[in-house]
Amino acid sequence: MRIVVIGATISTHRIISELLRSREHDIVAIVTLAPKYAIRKARFFSLDDIAALNGIDLVYVHRISDLKTVNIVEKLNPDLIIESGWSQIIPSSILSIPNKGCIGLHYGWLPDYRGGASLNWALIRGEKEWGASLFYLVERVDEGDIIDRRRFKIEDRDNIRTIYDKADALAVSMIRDNLASIENGSVRTIRQTQDEGAHLARRKPTDGEIDWTRPSATINNLIRSITKPYPGAFTSFNGQKLIVWESESSDPGFGTPGTVTRVADGRGIVTNTGAGGLLITRAQIEGEIEQWGDDLAHDLDMKQGDAFG
Numbered sequence: 241m242r243i244v245v246i247g248a249t250i251s252t253h254r255i256i257s258e259l260l261r262s263r264e265h266d267i268v269a270i271v272t273l274a275p276k277y278a279i280r281k282a283r284f285f286s287l288d289d290i291a292a293l294n295g296i297d298l299v300y301v302h303r304i305s306d307l308k309t310v311n312i313v314e315k316l317n318p319d320l321i322i323e324s325g326w327s328q329i330i331p332s333s334i335l336s337i338p339n340k341g342c343i344g345l346h347y348g349w350l351p352d353y354r355g356g357a358s359l360n361w362a363l364i365r366g367e368k369e370w371g372a373s374l375f376y377l378v379e380r381v382d383e384g385d386i387i388d389r390r391r392f393k394i395e396d397r398d399n400i401r402t403i404y405d406k407a408d409a410l411a412v413s414m415i416r417d418n419l420a421s422i423e424n425g426s427v428r429t430i431r432q433t434q435d436e437g438a439h440l441a442r443r444k445p446t447d448g449e450i451d452w453t454r455p456s457a458t459i460n461n462l463i464r465s466i467t468k469p470y471p472g473a474f475t476s477f478n479g480q481k482l483i484v485w486e487s488e489s490s491d492p493g494f495g496t497p498g499t500v501t502r503v504a505d506g507r508g509i510v511t512n513t514g515a516g517g518l519l520i521t522r523a524q525i526e527g528e529i530e531q532w533g534d535d536l537a538h539d540l541d542m543k544q545g546d547a548f549g
Contacts, residue, residue, distance in 0.1 A: 241265045241319035241340060241423055246304070248273040249325030250285040251345070251408050258412045259322075260294055265419065267296050268316050271309070274300040283325065283404070283469050305331045313337055320422065323377060324411065327356070332379050340422055342377040345414075347407045348440070349389055350375060351432045354382035355440035359403050363465035366457070368394055370403070372410040374418060376429065381439075385429035387422070388414045399464035399486075450475045452498030452549050456489045456516035463487045474526075475548040477540060481526040482548065490517035498548040500537075508533030511548065 243265050245256055252272070259267055270287050278284045291298040297316075301309045304326070310333045313321075318337065323330060323344040335342045348358035349371030362370040371391045376384035390413075392406045421427040448466050450459055450473050463473040463484050472483040475498070493501030493512035501510040501517060508521040524530040531539070 241419075242268045242317065244269050244271060244313060244316055244318040244321045244338075246271040246321060246323045246330065247325035248278065248281055248285065248287070249283040251283070251404070251411060252325040253285050253287060253290060254408050254412055255322065255324050255415060256287070256290055258416055260290075262416065265320075267294075268318060269297040269299055269312075271299045271301055271304070271313070274302055277302055281327070285325075304328045304334065310334055321377075322415065329379060329381065330377055335377055335379065343374060343387065343415075343422065344377045344384075345411045346373045346375065346382045347371075347404075347411075348382075349373060349391065350382060350386050351436035352438065353440055354437055356442045358440055359400060359407060360443060360465045360470070361440045362394060362403065363398070363400060364461050366461050370394055370407075372407045372414070374411070374414040375432075380434070383432050383434060385431050387427055387429055388418055389430075390414060399467050400470060401468065445471055448473045450484065450549065452511070453514040456513040456518040459513055459518055460487050460489055477525075477542070477546070477548055482523055483526060484520050484523045485530060486520075486522035488519050488521065490519040493517040495545065496547070500542055500544055500546045500548070502544050503534055503537040503542060505534050509537050509542065 245252065245267060259265060270291050272287050273281055287298065299312055313334050314337055320340040321338050321342040323342065330342060350373040369391055371389055373389040374387045378384040390410045392410060394403055418427060448471060466473055467485050472485055474481055474483045476482060490510050493510055495512050497512055497514050499512045501512055503509055508519045511518045511520060520533040522530060523533050523536050
């Protein structure tokens with residue numbers, strides 16, 4: 241098949257790499273974000289190198305619905321479009337072009353969970369199992385017929401980067417295992433209806449502020465859900481924004497929530513919460529260099545009884 245890939249993240253790169261490894265189909269173009277718009281895309285990953293090394297046309301766009309983009313895709317005449325790592329709704333003018341359809345990936349178990357920031361929400365909610373789904377795209381978010389879906393475990397040691405790795409591995413395997421049936425028209429799908437499942441809300445940067453009155457497990461889930469490559473959970477210390485990249489639950493401390501219980505050398509900053517203690521292991525003052533929690537505490541002259549937030 242002649243395939244056009246639409247995407248702009250490391251997930252896109254991994255899927256392209258798998259298609260190139262198998263060499264069973266021809267990637268005729270990659271549609272991705274123009275560089276000046278890429279800074280606003282979470283998990284953006286440049287596809288310039290993989291396109292150049294493999295002689296694949298790279299099409300930079302701002303809005304996928306622009307008439308210029310539609311005309312380019314029409315001229316490419318793909319049999320199949322694969323979307324991964326793309327947050328814009330693909331219009332019917334593009335969806336109707338390939339004779340084998342347009343397929344996309346959603347990192348949630350359809351139809352149970354639709355919408356954005358699905359993996360972030362999985363960690364925030366403290367889920368122990370999540371899913372990835374491969375489905376035919378329609379102009380409504382995550383509502384097309386399901387081609388395949390697979391589950392993975394979420395461990396206490398996982399963070400947003402590691403569960404993206406797990407979801408990407410499933411995405412690659414689902415595409416690999418289903419391309420033949422998509423090509424010959426034998427794929428069996430599961431139909432979705434609009435009223436099924438829950439819709440996960442988009443998240444804003446301000447949602448990353450730590451509420452120290454919440455239990456330590458809840459705060460830890462927030463921190464691991466938006467650690468790098470996301471902006472990170474944050475609080476304040478002496479009027480400065482402090483970003484927390486890594487943490488773990490600790491023994492209960494004392495004092496009001498957000499109070500520094502102690503600085504544990506070689507471990508981090510133990511802080512009281514609404515229930516239990518939290519050990520901050522990696523953090524930084526905004527604009528400064530990231531450090532181990534205890535090193536940062538010493539540099540800031542942080543002491544027992546000081547407060548965050």
